[in-house]
Amino acid sequence: MLLFYQQTSMSTPEPTMKIEDFIRTIPDYPKPGIQFRDVSTLFQDPRGFRMAVDMLLHPFAGQPIDKVAALEARGFILGGAIAHQLSVGFVPIRKQGKLPGETIHEDYTLEYGEATMEMHTDAFVKGERVLLVDDLIATGGTCEAGIKLIQRANAELIGCAFIIDLPALGGKKLIESLGADVHTLCEFDGD
Ligand code: AMP
Secondary structure, three states: OOOOEEEOOOOOEEEOOOHHHHOEEEEOOOOOOOEEEEOHHHHOOHHHHHHHHHHHHHHHOOOOOOEEEEEOOHHHHHHHHHHHHHOOEEEEEEEOOOOOOOEEEEEEEOOOOEEEEEEEOOOOOOOOEEEEEEEEEOOOHHHHHHHHHHHHOOOEEEEEEEEEEOHHHOHHHHHHHOOOOEEEEEEOOOO
16 A cells, blocks of 8 residues: 655654544534535645645556546646656646636536536547546546546546545446456545
């Protein structure tokens, strides 16, 4: 397992913080009963942010990736950094009504109601190999909508990468059952 290593006076690397140590939990946000897993504390720490980008990319090292796609909004922070690291293009998958050009859309189910994700029709060239990223997978509905958009654009999904998995909500299993390779860095109990 990858850990952040700090140089000691003996120049011996010692494991210190794990990725989950950088993540703050805010209870009852945005509504009562939700444990909000806040990655802003990870992003604001230079070691935490670097470690997250490196660990998300680790299983895909050596694989050809043509573009990184990410899910609004925290996924954009990771996706931009990962695309820059790979020197490839970045594609935002956004909530309805935010993209200015011609779009395709996919509806998906939220805990209460429905939502829609959109992507520009010219985001991919046919056959491009895509890595999809976001901060967290819960039910997997947002990710599934993103995958459908990528596939409808005739691009090839090579994998999905998330910092956090909430296994109680089953999203990782759902996306794996669709045949996708899903990589997560840490887990939290509950929702
Ligand atoms: P889902 O579609 O259910 O997999 O939800 C994933 C999306 O909702 C991601 O973009 C997350 O940022 C956000 N999300 C869902 N649950 C939480 C949570 N407990 N803490 C933080 N973000 C969450």
